[in-house]
Amino acid sequence: MKIAISSSENNENSKVSDRFARSEYFIIYDHDKLSFEAIVNTAKDEGSGAGGKAVKILGDAGVDIALVPELGPKALEALLAFDIKSYQYPREKTVKEVLYLYFEKKLPELLISTSKGKH
Amino acid sequence: MNIAILSGKGGTGKTTLSVNLFSYLNKGTLIDTDVEEPNSHLFLKGKLIKEEGVYKKYPLVDDDLCNYCGKCGDFCNFNAIIPAKKKVLVFQDLCHDCGGCSLVCPTDAIKYIDKEVGKIYHHQIDDNKLFLYGNMTVGEVSGVKIIETLEETTKNEEILLIDSPPGTSCSTVAAIKGADYCIICAEPTPFGISDMRMVVELLRAEKRNFGVVVNKYNLGNSEIFKYLEEEGIELLEKIKFDREFANLLADGELLINHSEYFTNKMANIAKKVLGDKND
Ligand code: SF4
Ligand code: SF4
Numbered sequence: 029m030k031i032a033i034s035s036s037e038n039n040e041n042s043k044v045s046d047r048f049a050r051s052e053y054f055i056i057y058d059h060d061k062l063s064f065e066a067i068v069n070t071a072k073d074e075g076s077g078a079g080g081k082a083v084k085i086l087g088d089a090g091v092d093i094a095l096v097p098e099l100g101p102k103a104l105e106a107l108l109a110f111d112i113k114s115y116q117y118p119r120e121k122t123v124k125e126v127l128y129l130y131f132e133k134k135l136p137e138l139l140i141s142t143s144k145g146k147h
Numbered sequence: 148m149n150i151a152i153l154s155g156k157g158g159t160g161k162t163t164l165s166v167n168l169f170s171y172l173n174k175g176t177l178i179d180t181d182v183e184e185p186n187s188h189l190f191l192k193g194k195l196i197k198e199e200g201v202y203k204k205y206p207l208v209d210d211d212l213c214n215y216c217g218k219c220g221d222f223c224n225f226n227a228i229i230p231a232k233k234k235v236l237v238f239q240d241l242c243h244d245c246g247g248c249s250l251v252c253p254t255d256a257i258k259y260i261d262k263e264v265g266k267i268y269h270h271q272i273d274d275n276k277l278f279l280y281g282n283m284t285v286g287e288v289s290g291v292k293i294i295e296t297l298e299e300t301t302k303n304e305e306i307l308l309i310d311s312p313p314g315t316s317c318s319t320v321a322a323i324k325g326a327d328y329c330i331i332c333a334e335p336t337p338f339g340i341s342d343m344r345m346v347v348e349l350l351r352a353e354k355r356n357f358g359v360v361v362n363k364y365n366l367g368n369s370e371i372f373k374y375l376e377e378e379g380i381e382l383l384e385k386i387k388f389d390r391e392f393a394n395l396l397a398d399g400e401l402l403i404n405h406s407e408y409f410t411n412k413m414a415n416i417a418k419k420v421l422g423d424k425n426d
Contacts, residue, residue: 077226077241084220084229102238109231 029059031130032091033123038066040123048096049078049103055123056089064123079103083110095126101141114138150420151309151326153319153350154333155342157184160362160386161332163396164416165310166190167403169278171413172425175306178297179280180322182265182290187310189399191278193270200266201281201293204244204259208235212256219248219257240288265293267300277304294321306424314342315349323350328420329357330383335367340374347380357381360416363388384416 034051036043045051050072056065067089071081079099083106086094094107094114107114115135117126129135152168154161162179166187169177179187206219206228213235220230227241228248239262249257265283272278279301281293290312301307302325311322323329329350333343343359350357358381361371365387375382386409395405402409417425 071226074226077238080229080236080238080241081226084226084231087231102241106229106231106236109229109234109236111232 029093030089030091031057031059031093031095031127032086032089033057033095033117033126034069034097035066035123038068040064040127042123044095044097044117044119044121044123044126046097046119048094048099049082051082054082054086054089056091057127077102080106083107083112086110086112093130095130095135096138098142099138100143104138104141116142148305148328148421148424149307149309149326151311151323151329151355153311153323153329153331153346154313155315155331155344155346157313159313159332159334161313162186162190162310163402164330164332164360164362165308167401167409168413168416169276169308170272170401171403171410171417172276172306172308172421174275174425175308176277176279176301176304177308177310178301179278179310180290180294180297180318181310181312182281182283182293182318183312185280185282187278188268188270188280190401191270191272193272193276193278195268196271197269198266199269200263201296202261203239203242203264203292204246205239205242205262206237206248206257207260208237209256209258210234212254213252214254214256216253218251218253222247222251265290267293267297277301290318291321294318298322298325306421315345319346319349320353323353323355326355329355330416330420331357331359333359333361333371334363335361335369335371340371343371344374347378358383358419361385383419384412386412 032054034045034048035053035055036045038053051069053066071078079102083103087110094112095117096114116138152165179185215230217230219228225241225243227238229236264287267281270278281297283290312318331346360383364385
């Protein structure tokens with residue numbers, strides 16, 4: 029199982045990002061290998077459609093679960109299409125901290141988007 | 148000459164200014180590009196001479212033919228089509244109608260469908276004036292295509308007024324694309340100023356010439372005039388608040404038919420903006 033967390037920097041001790049699709053990095057935690065890996069979020073500079081593209085990056089990386097600060101409607105729809113479940117973390121924590129919260133089942137699952145898309 | 152009329156937020160008298168200035172002119176065309184909430188037609192009583200649909204093409208993917216190769220998603224510059232695990236997602240509002248995804252699809256899984264995104268109504272006003280407004284289909288998210296069609300239809304007009312959507316959205320940017328001059332309609336509330344500031348920044352970024360009409364200047368404070376002076380922005384005209392005006396507007400009346408004061412204001416604005424083009 030792979031879990032992705034939106035992160036402001038490139039390791040598991042970094043602060044989580046305030047934004048999903050425009051975060052700097054995704055930290056991918058591989059629960060089978062117990063390892064962390066950082067991938068650069070190339071969707072963050074997209075003029076439009078960053079949400080869908082960010083999800084595609086996670087889908088291509090084989091992610092099963094995403095821990096996010098917020099989600100727009102397109103990102104949510106794309107996550108569902110990639111069979112990725114998403115959970116919302118509180119701000120100002122580190123990647124590791126929100127991961128613990130997830131395993132303690134303290135993060136709410138996101139089933140509706142938290143923000144309006146931009147046009 | 149194309150003149151766009153804008154405002155930071157709704158309800159600053161933008162439509163009042165647009166329809167009255169238009170009615171004051173001897174000739175010209177007005178387009179209402181506030182396609183989400185058009186309301187100029189409530190004041191302009193003309194004859195409907197044409198009604199046309201505005202269409203956009205969208206990719207439609209046949210999931211049975213698709214082999215999830217991912218080529219369409221790699222090709223699309225707008226992230227409008229995203230092949231996921233068991234289906235291909237299409238975000239219609241992001242699609243720019245380029246046709247590329249169907250060209251690169253190896254299995255011919257992508258067809259295009261036409262979808263009506265809105266309508267445009269053409270009205271004849273008097274003998275020599277035209278008024279067009281667009282209306283977006285309920286449920287659509289972007290009016291840009293309708294606005295572009297309105298602008299395309301009227302691009303050769305000698306004098307064109309463009310009633311633009313309030314704020315600084317993509318729709319506003321689309322509306323001012325062909326404008327030679329912009330008039331910002333503002334009110335002297337602190338709130339009005341911060342909204343207006345964003346419009347000013349947009350117009351500066353887009354390198355447009357512009358001036359400001361201050362509506363209801365006898366209400367609120369003088370902050371707005373200080374701001375205009377500090378920024379070196381031209382004050383085109385200031386218009387007072389009058390209960391009588393509010394009543395007339397509520398009845399769908401044009402103010403220039405009832406108030407000499409208001410007519411003079413329109414004359415002044417027309418002179419400053421159009422010079423002798425209105426003669
Ligand atoms: S038509 Fe063009 S913009 Fe629309 S989804 Fe296909 S490639 Fe993207
Ligand atoms: S290019 Fe065609 S076959 Fe490939 S994923 Fe897109 S729709 Fe499916």
